[in-house]
Amino acid sequence: GAGVSQSPSNKVTEKGKDVELRCDPISGHTALYWYRQSLGQGLEFLIYFQGNSAPDKSGLPSDRFSAERTGGSVSTLTIQRTQQEDSAVYLCASSLDSGLAHYEQYFGPGTRLTVT
Amino acid sequence: AQSVTQLGSHVSVSEGALVLLRCNYSSSVPPYLFWYVQYPNQGLQLLLKYTSAATLVKGINGFEAEFKKSETSFHLTKPSAHMSDAAEYFCAVSPSGGSYIPTFGRGTSLIVHP
Numbered sequence: 001g002a003g004v005s006q007s008p009s010n011k012v013t014e015k016g017k018d019v020e021l022r023c024d025p026i027s028g029h030t031a032l033y034w035y036r037q038s039l040g041q042g043l044e045f046l047i048y049f050q051g052n053s054a055p056d057k058s059g060l061p062s063d064r065f066s067a068e069r070t071g072g073s074v075s076t077l078t079i080q081r082t083q084q085e086d087s088a089v090y091l092c093a094s095s096l097d098s099g100l101a102h103y104e105q106y107f108g109p110g111t112r113l114t115v116t
Numbered sequence: 117a118q119s120v121t122q123l124g125s126h127v128s129v130s131e132g133a134l135v136l137l138r139c140n141y142s143s144s145v146p147p148y149l150f151w152y153v154q155y156p157n158q159g160l161q162l163l164l165k166y167t168s169a170a171t172l173v174k175g176i177n178g179f180e181a182e183f184k185k186s187e188t189s190f191h192l193t194k195p196s197a198h199m200s201d202a203a204e205y206f207c208a209v210s211p212s213g214g215s216y217i218p219t220f221g222r223g224t225s226l227i228v229h230p
Contacts, residue, residue: 004159031216042206042222043160056217091159104150105218107159 002026004108006092012114013082021077021111025094033105034067034077037089046090049075082115089113118143118209122221130229135194137224139181139207142188149190150208150218151181160206166190168212177201202228 005024013019025032034046045059049069060066064083069075079086089112093105123138141147148167152160164175171183181192190207204225210218 033217035220043220045217045219048217050216059217093160104162104165105160107152107161109157109159 004092004094004106006090006108006111008111009109010112010114012116015084015115016081018078018080019082019113021079021090021113023075023077023092023094023108025073025075025092026106027073029094029096029106030072031095031103032069032075033093033095034075035091035093036061037091037110038087043091046077079113082113084115087113087115118147118211118219120207120209120219120221122205122207122224124224125222126225126227128227128229129197131199132196135179135192135197135201135226137192137205137207137226139190139192139221140188141190141207141209143209143211146212148210148212149181149183150210151175151179151190151192152206152208152220153177154204154206154223156203163192163205197226197228199228199230202226 007022030051032049035043037043047067048056064080067077089110091110092108095103095105119142121140150165151163153163154160163179164173166173166183174180179194181190204223206223207221208218
């Protein structure tokens, strides 16, 4: 079946512009996660959605970052007034039900964001 | 609170040699543990997971890992490296209760020499 998809695969933007990154999770997966991956830094948790519950935004680095998930499926991560330090690969993952923590995550291929 | 430490940002082995990637964790509750692999320009893919059943866990591509509670370790091994094993490997810990958000290590890049 279809895996997690993300678009665009690459995005180059000028400093100060806003960007939107999209994630399509696996159908039926109730949990969705966004991570940021910078070179040599591992995965930095950004935000987590679980069903209809309020998202866990504890990982968002600043108020320039926001995300929404419509209809419990597609999610969009928005970065306003981009800065050069926002350059990274943004990964999305979904899982069947994070109410049971041992369900593994399925990752998309990521969006490589470059801020010039 | 939970954390993961992967010792060695790079590990280099010869083809056919033993692969050993180290992972130590801390967790205030019994953990679930995962190893993921990331090939260039791809997302992460699950190799194996420990969820409090057998302490020796076998995964895909000939990898296995052993959960050692006394050492708080979950090292990843493979008896014989292949060139195709060259990738980035991430260890992750998730608590068995409470927050569902896993914590990832910084990753170890496996380099395989012919």
